[in-house]
Amino acid sequence: MSLRAALLALLTVEPMTGYDLYKQFESSVGYVWHAPDSQIYPELRKMEKDGLLVGREVPWGQRGRKTEYHVTEAGIAAFRDWMNSTLEYSRERDPMHLKAAYLEWAEPEAARRQLHAHEEHYQARKAQWEEKIREIDTGNSEMLNRRLATLPAGEHRAATAFKRFTYQGLVARAEQEIQWARQGLALVDELYEDWGAPAVSAPPPQRDPRTPL
C-alpha cells in the first residue's frame, strides 16, 4: 500500500513514466522510499485499472513510445485518504538488533566488523539526508521546487517544513544508530581486552574507516 502512496505522491507533482519514477526511487526520493522497476511497472498498471491513474502513450524519438501516467481525481482522493488514515505499526523485525543480542557467539573481530559496518551505514545515510536538508534550505531541491510550483504561496511554508522535518528525523535516527554502534565497539573492546586484537588491530576488514559519503 505504501508503494502506491509513494507513486501517487510523486505523480501529483507532475505526470511521469514508469522509468522516471524508477529513477526518482534510485536517487533523491530513494533516500526515503525505494522500489525496483519490476515492482513499479505492474503497480502502475494496477493503479490504472483501479482508476487512480490514466496512462497516455506519447511518442519518443522516431519509433519509440512511452507511457506517461497522470493522476486522476480518484487518485488524488486515494492519496488524501491514505494521508488522513493512521498507519498501523508492524512487529519488530530488525536483523541487527537480533544479532546484537547474541554477539557473544561472534568472534571479537566479526563483532567489531559488524558494528563498524553499522556505523558506516548510518554515517553514509546521515550525509545523504543532511545534503537533502541543505538543498531544502538553499532552495536547491528539485522535487520540492516542482512541488511548490503546484501550490499557492500560502502553503509553501508547510510543504517545506514537513520535508525538512522528515529528513531531520532521519538524521537524528542515524545519529542515534551511530552512537549505539560506537557504544557496541567500546563494549567489545572492554569485554575482550585481554583477548586478541583489541586496540592494536589496524585495518578494519571491509572498508576504509572514515569514508566521507
Place this chain on the structure above:
Amino acid sequence: MSLRAALLALLTVEPMTGYDLYKQFESSVGYVWHAPDSQIYPELRKMEKDGLLVGREVPWGQRGRKTEYHVTEAGIAAFRDWMNSTLEYSRERDPMHLKAAYLEWAEPEAARRQLHAHEEHYQARKAQWEEKIREIDTGNSEMLNRRLATLPAGEHRAATAFKRFTYQGLVARAEQEIQWARQGLALVDELYEDWGAPAVSAPPPQRDPRTPL
C-alpha cells in the same frame, strides 16, 4: 535468513517445539524478533532437511505427540557463521517517514493523530524494552538465565552485556522517535495555529492520550 538465525539462537539454549518457539516470539523474544507460527513450522522442517536440526517426537498426554527440535553440530556451525558474517543493509522503506514528507496533504487533525500514534507506539515499545533491561539487571530474565546456565561463568559477563546493549539501543531509538513525533506535533500546531482545532481539541480520535503500557 534472519528467521533461521533467530530460531537457532533460541534452540541453542534448549530443545523446543514449534509451539514453544512461537510463544517465545509472541512474548519476550518477540520484542526483538517476531514471526507467526505459519512461518515457523515450515522453516523448522526446512532446517531439519538441511541438517541444522533434528526433530524428536515426544508423547504429550495420552494420545498427543509433539516434535522437539534439537540443534545439531551443523546447526551450531550455521549460527556461528551467521554471527561471524556481516549483514547487508536494505534500502529505505519506512511508511511513516514517507508520510511525514507529505504531511501537508493531511488534515491537521489527521496529522496530529498520526504523530500521536507514532509517539504512543514508541512509548509502548520503550516501556517493554526498559522492562527487559530491568529483568536483566535484577537477574529475572528467564531466557538469559537459561542461556547463562549453558555457559561457563567466564562468559556470563559478555552474554549479559550484549543483551543489555541490545535493549538499551532499542530504548534509545524509541526515545528518538518519541522526540521526533513531539517535534512534529509542535510543528503542526505552529503551522496551523490560525486554522481549526489547535490546543483546544480535546480527545484524540483513536486512543487515550497516556496509556501507560
Place this chain on the structure above:
DNA sequence: ACACACTAACTATGTGCATAGATAGTTAGT
C-alpha cells in the same frame, strides 16, 4: 558505421511475511 550508454518496459522465479482458517488433542474449571 559501430559501439556503448541510456531510456523504456516487461517477465520470471523465489523468499518473506501477513492473514486466515482447519484439525485434534489436553487441561482446568464448573
Place this chain on the structure above:
DNA sequence: ACTAACTATCTATGCACATAGTTAGTGTGT
C-alpha cells in the same frame, strides 16, 4: 460431563520485494 482455554500443528492465499534477465529503441562519440 461439559465447555472453554490452551497446546500443537498444518494449509492456503496473496502481497511485497529481491534478483536477474530480456527486448527494443535512442542518442552520443569515435
